[in-house]
Amino acid sequence: EAGVAQSPRYKIIEKRQSVAFWCNPISGHATLYWYQQILGQGPKLLIQFQNNGVVDDSQLPKDRFSAERLKGVDSTLKIQPAKLEDSAVYLCASSLVGAEGTQYFGPGTRLLVL
Amino acid sequence: GENVEQHPSTLSVQEGDSAVIKCTYSDSASNYFPWYKQELGKRPQLIIDIRSNVGEKKDQRIAVTLNKTAKHFSLHITETQPEDSAVYFCAAAREYLQFYFGTGTSLTVIP
Numbered sequence: 254e255a256g257v258a259q260s261p262r263y264k265i266i267e268k269r270q271s272v273a274f275w276c277n278p279i280s281g282h283a284t285l286y287w288y289q290q291i292l293g294q295g296p297k298l299l300i301q302f303q304n305n306g307v308v309d310d311s312q313l314p315k316d317r318f319s320a321e322r323l324k325g326v327d328s329t330l331k332i333q334p335a336k337l338e339d340s341a342v343y344l345c346a347s348s349l350v351g352a353e354g355t356q357y358f359g360p361g362t363r364l365l366v367l
Numbered sequence: 368g369e370n371v372e373q374h375p376s377t378l379s380v381q382e383g384d385s386a387v388i389k390c391t392y393s394d395s396a397s398n399y400f401p402w403y404k405q406e407l408g409k410r411p412q413l414i415i416d417i418r419s420n421v422g423e424k425k426d427q428r429i430a431v432t433l434n435k436t437a438k439h440f441s442l443h444i445t446e447t448q449p450e451d452s453a454v455y456f457c458a459a460a461r462e463y464l465q466f467y468f469g470t471g472t473s474l475t476v477i478p
Contacts, residue, residue, distance in 0.1 A: 286466075293470075293471075294470055294471070295371075295373075295456045295458075295468030295469050295470050295471050296411065296456070296468050297468065298465070298466045298467070298468075301464065301466075308464060309464045309465050311368065311465060312368070344410065344411075353460075353463035353464075354399060354401050354413065354416045354460075354463065355413055356413065358410035358411050358412070359410065360410060361410060
């Protein structure tokens with residue numbers, strides 16, 4: 254079974270630039286999550302989708318972060334404009350509906366904002 | 368929102384000894400508590416979880432206990448092995464929503 258795919262794996266940008274990350278969940282997983290993991294900290298949930306609807310975005314900094322999952326499969330997370338403190342690993346995870354505890358994580362995108 | 372605190376931040380044990388990691392949470396509505404293991408450079412993986420209607424759950428060498436009254440839960444690893452060395456994260460969620468993670472515990476098992 255293929256796992257969660259993410260791209261790019263690494264990204265370096267200047268502050269105030271824009272960046273987008275892509276995630277393809279495990280086939281059949283209706284629930285998709287985006288997390289931000291700053292070095293030395295636990296993952297912070299940014300947004301949780303079920304199919305193409307948002308079920309939780311309470312910790313998403315909506316002034317600069319946006320995410321979409323238009324067809325209920327792939328998802329993109331965008332930061333515009335980026336700040337230095339956005340440097341982190343962005344993890345995508347997916348799970349089956351009703352089994353949200355068993356989240357399968359992707360390899361992550363490591364973002365460095367200079 | 369929920370606040371999850373995790374202790375200790377680092378833990379070293381001799382191989383074969385037990386390791387205990389503790390977490391506290393603030394939101395009494397949280398009812399689901401998973402534990403994740405993250406090896407260096409790898410993605411987090413669920414190792415055990417517990418719901419609020421259960422006080423203890425065990426899976427081979429790993430167990431989790433939950434005290435709803437005190438709002439704390441703990442991970443217990445017995446007969447530790449070098450491959451248990453990793454960062455462990457606790458988390459709390461309400462009805463599988465609003466997952467809040469602890470800050471992590473770096474466990475080192477010394478052979």
